[in-house]
Amino acid sequence: MGRYLRSLRRFWGTAAAGQMEYQLNLLIELVAMAGNLAGSLFVLSLFFRQGEGLGGWSWPAAQVVLGAYTVLDGLTSTLLRPNLSRIVTHVQEGTLDFVLLKPIDSQFWLSLRTVSPAGLPELAVGAGLMLWAAPQAGASLAPASLVLALVLLAAAAVILYALWFVLAATSIWFVKTWNATEVLRAALTAGRYPVSAYPPALRTLFTLVLPVAFLTTVPAEAILGRLHWHWGVASVLVAALALVVSRLFWRFALRFYTSASS
Amino acid sequence: MAARRRLWHGLRVARTLWATQYAYMLEYRAEIALWALSGVVPFIMLGVWSAAGTAAQASGFSQPELARYFLCAFVARQFSVVWVVWQFEEDALQGRLSPYLLQPLHPLWRYVASHQAEQATRLPFVLVIAALFFLLQPLAFALPGPGRALLGVLAVGLAFAINFLLQSLIAACCFWTERASALERLLYIPYLFLSGLVAPLESFPEPVRAWALRTPFPLMVAFPARLLSGDPFPTGPHALSIAGGFGAMALWIVLLVPLLVLVWRAGVRRYSAMGA
Secondary structure (H helix, E strand, O other): OHHHHHHHHHHHHHHHHHHOOOHHHHHHHHHHHHHHHHHHHHHHHHOOOOOOOEOOEOHHHHHHHHHHHHHHHHHHHHHHHHHHHHHHHHHHHOOHHHHHHOOOOHHHHHHHOOOOHHHHHHHHHHHHHHHHHHHHOOOOOOHHHHHHHHHHHHHHHHHHHHHHHHHHHOHHHHOOOHHHHHHHHHHHHHHHOOHHHOOHHHHHHHHHHOOHHHHHHHHHHHHOOOOOHHHHHHHHHHHHHHHHHHHHHHHHHHOOOOOOOO | OHHHHHHHHHHHHHHHHHHHHHHHHHOOHHHHHHHHHOOOHHHHHHHHHHHOHHHHHHOOOOHHHHHHHHHHHHHHHHOOOOOHHHHHHHHHHHOOHHHHHHOOOOHHHHHHHHHHHHHHHHHHHHHHHHHHHHHHOHHHOOOOOHHHHHHHHHHHHHHHHHHHHHHHHHHHHHHOOOOHHHHHHHHHHHHHHHOOOOOOHHHOOHHHHHHHOOOOHHHHOHHHHHHHHOOOOOOOOOOOOHHHHHHHHHHHHHHHHHHHHHHHHHHHHHOOOOOO
16 A cells, blocks of 8 residues: 555656646646636526526526536546546557556556646636535535535546546557547536436436436535435445446456557 | 649549548548547537526527527537647647648648548438437427528538638647647637537627627537528527628638638748657
8 A cells, every 4th residue: 555655656746747847738728727617607607597597506506516517627637637548548559568567556557647737726726616606505514514525526536537447448449449538528518517407318317327416416415515315325336336347347358458569 | 724724633632632531531430420429518508408498498499499409509510620730730740741741732731631521421420310319309300491401501611611720720830839739728618608509699698699799609600500400590689690690701711811821831931840
């Protein structure tokens, strides 16, 4: 365990130092984040112009959901995209061999090798939006609900990670699956709105097939202090299951790995 | 005589380019299918808009009109997607650009041909998705009249042209900076929110709509989608009209072409091949 933590500190230290070389990129990320958030808030506000609300959610409560989405999007830019998008390249160029030979767990290495600090501001702004909008929606921000929200956001992050990782791992068979992760990314934008804002058929789809509901709606309800306990339990169970499945799937996929050019 | 020979020659070059690029794109059918699927955002937004009934009605949309609008927005986006900046960046970084620049053909024409070939490969997938959509939403089924359909196809083509010109302008920045695709992200944000891909323009507050209509973005999705849907254009101040839309498109193209030529020339003069 200690060895893994030490490796992680080295990994991220070097990655952050490397990223700081590209300050212009960092600036562009910041501007892009501000523009994205402003645009999302604008589109969200369009549903409240008539004063009816969105699937029973008030304007500040819907902003909490958008905040949770922003947090996860920031996490995607910080950790998931920089790492998992490389799996495809590793398979394509045969460098996965080197990863597998290292005396460290290959899933750990592939998932956490690098970090991109450019996504951190988005993470912070998303958390800020959640904390700012929740009291306006009438939440008391009791320590218990904050802790619960944090746990459920962590569960959401694990679910998101497992989805990406399994999809990226299919590159062992199909090599070029980069576009499949694009489909996932596009479908996950559904998490910008509370799941009750969708028609019943899509609501079922976003809960059972593509667990968007667990990603943003459930953590938002937790911080608002109105979460049914069975949703919280379900979210943690789904996260645990997703992690186990990603682990087993990676083991299974490796059995079919025959290295490039051989 | 010389003019005719040049035209003939140009046509032959174009045919060869299309044929080779189409054969190339057919190899990547599966990926292009996935790529077509990654344009699902209008369908997700249709879900939100149709569940939020009053917000859509206040913008003058009945439920079938709303469904048709978002389907047509999806189609318009499918055939005006541009990825020249990534291709160009890769070609510049890998040094493939140098031989292209030596050929007696402007490199951008090659990219135009490969985009068109990719759209041709995409066509069957888009038709399948549209057919599935109408199966799920039979009430929304309606085909535009032949006149409107033709105008719609023309508008999608022009939307592609504007999109291509804008992105090529950013791609030409590759001559100065290696990572022009980061700049493209900034262009994509106003496109996403103002083009009508996530919300019909009629739902915008009046001042925002007036302001959005001064940008090229609504011409890229909202305008061709309205034409394709066959539904009447809204009336009132700050509304798109058929003549106004085509006029604005022509204006943007007339503005962007010389700008691109100038930037490109300045860039080539500055270009000193990667890794050389």
